[in-house]
Amino acid sequence: xxxxxxxxxxxxxxxxxxxxxxxxxxxxxxxxxxxxxxxxxxxxxxxxxxxxxxxxxxxxxxxxxxxxxxxxxxxxxxxxxxxxxxxxxxxxxxxxxxxxxxxxxxxxxxxxxxxxxxxxxxxxxxxxxxxxxxxxxxxxxxxxxxxxxxxxxxxxxxxxxxxxxxxxxxxxxxxxxxxxxxxxxxxxxxxxxxxxxxxxxxxxxxxxxxxxxxxxxxxxxxxxxxxxxxxxxxxxxxxxxxxxxxxxxxxxxxxxxxxxxxxxxxxxxxxxxxxxxxxxxxxxxxxxxxxxxxxxxxxxxxxxxxxxxxxxxxxxxxxxxxxxxxxxxxxxxxxxxxxxxxxxxxxxxxxxxxxxxxxxxxxxxxxxxxxxxxxxxxxxxxxxxxxxxxxxxxxxxx
Numbered sequence: 001x002x003x004x005x006x007x008x009x010x011x012x013x014x015x016x017x018x019x020x021x022x023x024x025x026x027x028x029x030x031x032x033x034x035x036x037x038x039x040x041x042x043x044x045x046x047x048x049x050x051x052x053x054x055x056x057x058x059x060x061x062x063x064x065x066x067x068x069x070x071x072x073x074x075x076x077x078x079x080x081x082x083x084x085x086x087x088x089x090x091x092x093x094x095x096x097x098x099x100x101x102x103x104x105x106x107x108x109x110x111x112x113x114x115x116x117x118x119x120x121x122x123x124x125x126x127x128x129x130x131x132x133x134x135x136x137x138x139x140x141x142x143x144x145x146x147x148x149x150x151x152x153x154x155x156x157x158x159x160x161x162x163x164x165x166x167x168x169x170x171x172x173x174x175x176x177x178x179x180x181x182x183x184x185x186x187x188x189x190x191x192x193x194x195x196x197x198x199x200x201x202x203x204x205x206x207x208x209x210x211x212x213x214x215x216x217x218x219x220x221x222x223x224x225x226x227x228x229x230x231x232x233x234x235x236x237x238x239x240x241x242x243x244x245x246x247x248x249x250x251x252x253x254x255x256x257x258x259x260x261x262x263x264x265x266x267x268x269x270x271x272x273x274x275x276x277x278x279x280x281x282x283x284x285x286x287x288x289x290x291x292x293x294x295x296x297x298x299x300x301x302x303x304x305x306x307x308x309x310x311x312x313x314x315x316x317x318x319x320x321x322x323x324x325x326x327x328x329x330x331x332x333x334x335x336x337x338x339x340x341x342x343x344x345x346x347x348x349x350x351x352x353x354x355x356x357x358x359x360x361x362x363x364x365x366x367x368x369x370x371x372x373x374x375x376x377x378x379x380x381x382x383x384x385x386x387x388x389x390x391x392x393x394x395x396x397x398x
Contacts, residue, residue, distance in 0.1 A: 005029050008069035034076040046072040048079045103136035109173045120238050122304055124169055131166045145187045156194055164193045201325045202332035208382030214316035223308050225277050226293055232274040234330035234348045237323050241301050243292040266349035269368035271375055334374040343370045
């Protein structure tokens with residue numbers, strides 16, 4: 001790359017010879033930092049070249065002849081003034097280029113934050129697809145606080161809890177964007193979350209029969225097994241989706257969750273009904289898939305079956321029941337059966353009840369018995385097994 005000084009006039013710029021390789025750079029004799037790059041293709045571009053924040057920076061000004069030497073000098077003088085005021089024009093231009101559409105911000109958020117650090121990243125993906133994808137092509141600088149308020153209120157009308165989750169997702173996306181160089185504001189700032197009531201929803205006695213009937217009429221075996229195993233283990237949906245064969249020990253009736261929501265390990269006792277489902281699923285797993293509930297994409301597990309759950313609730317004619325309420329249902333029915341809070345906490349892996357592997361094995365028997373009692377009671381009240389039956393053979397996928 002050759003460099004030399006030149007008085008930037010129209011005549012001089014027209015007569016500059018074209019280089020054979022790379023580019024030639026010329027420094028204007030009158031304006032500090034103003035340079036011209038001349039490329040073999042004939043393209044001639046003005047730049048401001050200055051040391052800023054301890055490093056050399058090039059700020060694009062424009063191409064000749066669309067920009068005259070006089071116009072380039074005026075723009076260079078403006079940029080020099082900004083640098084004198086402590087600003088970094090090159091950084092500003094990079095941030096302007098960072099004004100990407102929301103879809104690209106979401107992709108970056110998923111790649112660099114959600115997937116590496118969040119076990120529940122699929123929930124973020126579903127929330128985006130359901131509520132934010134309509135803004136996919138909008139520049140992130142064009143989404144205002146008013147836009148967020150209106151969306152928040154719109155979702156609040158039907159799903160208060162989900163409205164807050166969407167607001168939190170969008171706010172985190174913008175926060176990460178700012179961390180990565182976006183100089184705009186977070187439109188979620190000042191948008192208050194709706195007050196949420198603590199849920200106590202579980203499957204009531206009169207709802208058990210329609211619930212189990214709807215499950216038995218579900219045409220897809222994998223979904224029947226998924227919902228039943230969710231109820232029989234009391235596990236969170238994220239853990240259920242990531243249930244892997246390497247963590248299942250049928251011989252000792254145990255599912256080892258290496259990391260729960262609290263960040264600790266939890267040993268889940270497997271009741272007899274859960275063992276039947278798992279034994280059948282393992283027998284059907286001829287391809288050696290690592291997931292108990294494989295997804296449609298090879299190597300991935302089942303995605304959150306949101307639409308399937310909505311269909312199940314419609315068929316059961318149940319309202320305001322969510323997948324997480326299956327976990328609460330097991331705990332509630334254990335309480336109805338007279339189980340102590342300590343045993344319930346140990347069964348569900350509540351914070352403070354997670355244990356080391358050795359201790360979990362020692363306390364498994366009373367927890368397993370309590371879970372069996374509660375599940376047997378639900379199945380009886382739901383008409384799945386006779387009231388007087390004490391030994392149960394429950395075929396979940398017939």
